[in-house]
Amino acid sequence: MKEVILAKYGEIALKGMNRSQFEAILVREIKERLAPLGEFSVTWAQSTVYIEPTDEAARRATDDAVYEVQHVFGINAVARAAVAEKDIDAILTLAKEYVPRFLAGVKTFKAESKRSDKKFPLTSPQISAAVGHAVCQVMGGRIKVDVNNPDVTVVTEIRESNAYIHAGSLPGAGGLPYGSNGKAMLLLSGGIDSPVAGFMMARRGVRVEAVHFESYPYTSEQARDKVLELASILCEYTRSMKVHVISVTKIQEELRRCCDEDYFTLLLRRSMMRLAERVARKYGASALVTGEAIGQVASQTMEALTVTDEVVNMPVFRPCIGMDKDEIVTRARQIGTFETSVLPYEDCCTVFMPRRPKTRPELKKVLAQESKYDYKTLEDEAFAGAVTYPAGRKI
Ligand code: ATP
Ligand code: MG
Numbered sequence: 001m002k003e004v005i006l007a008k009y010g011e012i013a014l015k016g017m018n019r020s021q022f023e024a025i026l027v028r029e030i031k032e033r034l035a036p037l038g039e040f041s042v043t044w045a046q047s048t049v050y051i052e053p054t055d056e057a058a059r060r061a062t063d064d065a066v067y068e069v070q071h072v073f074g075i076n077a078v079a080r081a082a083v084a085e086k087d088i089d090a091i092l093t094l095a096k097e098y099v100p101r102f103l104a105g106v107k108t109f110k111a112e113s114k115r116s117d118k119k120f121p122l123t124s125p126q127i128s129a130a131v132g133h134a135v136c137q138v139m140g141g142r143i144k145v146d147v148n149n150p151d152v153t154v155v156t157e158i159r160e161s162n163a164y165i166h167a168g169s170l171p172g173a174g175g176l177p178y179g180s181n182g183k184a185m186l187l188l189s190g191g192i193d194s195p196v197a198g199f200m201m202a203r204r205g206v207r208v209e210a211v212h213f214e215s216y217p218y219t220s221e222q223a224r225d226k227v228l229e230l231a232s233i234l235c236e237y238t239r240s241m242k243v244h245v246i247s248v249t250k251i252q253e254e255l256r257r258c259c260d261e262d263y264f265t266l267l268l269r270r271s272m273m274r275l276a277e278r279v280a281r282k283y284g285a286s287a288l289v290t291g292e293a294i295g296q297v298a299s300q301t302m303e304a305l306t307v308t309d310e311v312v313n314m315p316v317f318r319p320c321i322g323m324d325k326d327e328i329v330t331r332a333r334q335i336g337t338f339e340t341s342v343l344p345y346e347d348c349c350t351v352f353m354p355r356r357p358k359t360r361p362e363l364k365k366v367l368a369q370e371s372k373y374d375y376k377t378l379e380d381e382a383f384a385g386a387v388t389y390p391a392g393r394k395i
Pocket of ligand 1: 186187188189190191192193194195211212213214289290291292296297299347348349
């Protein structure tokens with residue numbers, strides 16, 4: 001019996017002229033992820049990537065291979081499937097041999113079919129009925145058919161080259177292939193929102209690199225490690241991610257010495273944006289990404305965002321902008337960053353936090369405050385002192 005992995009495209013299936021470029025990136029990503037596990041043949045047709053283990057190591061690693069493929073952006077669903085000739089007897093024999101392993105302890109199932117090869121002599125309902133019957137036969141009285149709410153759906157697909165049988169699909173990561181849509185610099189804090197923002201951009205195919213601002217010794221080494229940990233969790237999807245760490249300690253100390261407290265956060269955020277843009281340009285990223293959501297905190301009102309954006313000459317993407325906190329938390333749990341994000345280490349933004357931050361700042365007043373300290377020299381120093389950490393997956 002031959003078992004393969006079927007990985008089904010998401011949005012790439014809707015692409016027209018440039019579809020092959022997306023497919024090429026997608027398939028390269030899959031091949032690179034599978035290479036350490038063994039030999040696989042990877043082909044594609046009809047909006048599906050067919051992955052067949054071709055050596056013993058690969059066959060033994062099929063579960064790991066499924067995990068890898070589930071984390072590839074551009075894939076919406078992943079199924080382990082057995083392959084049969086396009087002949088109903090061969091299909092039924094295979095169903096009896098292959099399907100019972102997915103039904104241990106299962107009470108109900110239904111059989112479904114998809115027939116993209118319309119020349120196949122049986123219709124989809126006929127195939128489903130035959131496969132359902134074969135499964136009932138081999139399972140004896142241990143399982144019942146329930147077409148409305150089955151525990152397991154056994155799917156038979158009659159495709160161009162072969163027939164495939166599987167017991168349902170696992171979700172894929174969705175989106176577009178990683179790296180198919182340029183590169184952006186994520187402002188990554190240790191909080192809940194920015195890892196989610198990075199994930200959402202990466203899922204749209206944008207290669208993501210991160211910049212993190214710290215305020216050592218006001219912020220701790222654990223706070224930095226936490227951010228690197230968050231980056232490595234995102235690497236389950238992106239495989240690698242550089243994190244550029246910049247100290248803003250001196251900027252914050254000078255701010256405190258020279259400017260009105262109400263403006264600390266806004267002025268710091270303007271420095272962070274200017275520095276992030278410099279890092280972005282240095283590393284070939286053409287946009288910034290933040291985890292801001294409108295109205296979430298004082299620095300995220302329309303007026304405050306306008307004042308911070310004013311210093312940047314590249315697009316600033318904020319994929320969380322219209323999300324409620326609980327929606328962001330749900331996504332953070334789903335991608336696995338939440339537990340790390342809520343570890344209680346301080347962020348540079350909370351050091352010297354004003355008691356009454358400006359929620360409706362006027363640009364004129366902000367500029368007057370900013371002119372009170374030499375941010376240019378301080379930012380040059382901070383930029384020169386940036387340290388880059390390569391984050392990667394934990395084995
Ligand atoms: P998060 O949960 O992502 O920390 P937040 O709601 O706490 O967001 P802020 O602290 O105001 O909001 O930060 C808003 C955004 O600014 C963050 O989502 C992130 O993109 C960026 N940011 C904040 N602090 C830092 C930092 N220390 N380093 C890099 N970026 C930061
Ligand atoms: Mg934060």
